[in-house]
Amino acid sequence: MKGIVFTELLEMIEDRFGYKLVDQLLQESDLPSGGIYTAIGTYDHAEMVTLVTKLSQQTQIPVSNLLRSYGQYMFTAFTRSYRPFVDRADSAFSLLSSVQHYIHVEVRKLYPDAELPHFTISQLAENHLRMHYVSERKLSDFAHGLIEGCLETYGEKATITKTNLVEDGSQVLFDIVKE
Known part of the structure; x- marks a missing residue:
């Protein structure tokens, strides 16, 4: 990491x-x-x-609350350090949709040894984004906070439903529905 x-x-x-x-x-x-x-x-x-x-x-x-709070905090830090990623997107969904195929690609150029989670992302409706998180590090609460921080940065409100797909937390589904 x-x-x-x-x-x-x-x-x-x-x-x-x-x-x-x-x-x-x-x-x-x-x-x-x-x-x-x-x-x-x-x-x-x-x-x-x-x-x-x-x-x-x-x-x-609780650890889960701390990790989520830290994810929110970290998103703010990312916006300071990697502003072009944020400026490139016009909405939270636009940025979140670019995580796997743009942001993580760019991060790997800077840090080839970076251990990044894998996301499969699909937009089910204009107001509904689904993110499938896979990581051996099992830090989905941190990812949840990053998603919340992203929404806050763009001034958007959404309900985030987090579902563990496997018991150990290495695969999680985030359903994000904008209000």
Whole structure:
């Protein structure tokens, strides 16, 4: 997993809970990286799971809620770092529809070793988009938050129904219906 995901996670924790908690999490977690991340580095996704799990224990906020909040936060960070992707699309559905065949292609040009989830996307109606998420990392709550962040960025409202297709969470269906 690319380092930007880790650096932004630590920034979110500091923004919302303070630096003291960031320091505590890094001290108490047995992280192979030692908790030292660079935006362009590559790290095991298990380190993010460890950090979020420890954060959940400290804050009493469920891991799924933290991952979703982090997805929302991360979408804002992506809009700062990768503005052309956002500017290229005229709506949330337009951007979300381009994830697999445009955005992930461009990300792989920048970061050939990036481990990205796979999305199969279909637009069932003008106001209905379906995203089939597949990832061995099982971070669909993070993806859910990214979708919410995308909708918010475009000022759009929608109902998102998340359905686990397999018990372990490695395949999830998102039905997004604009209001």
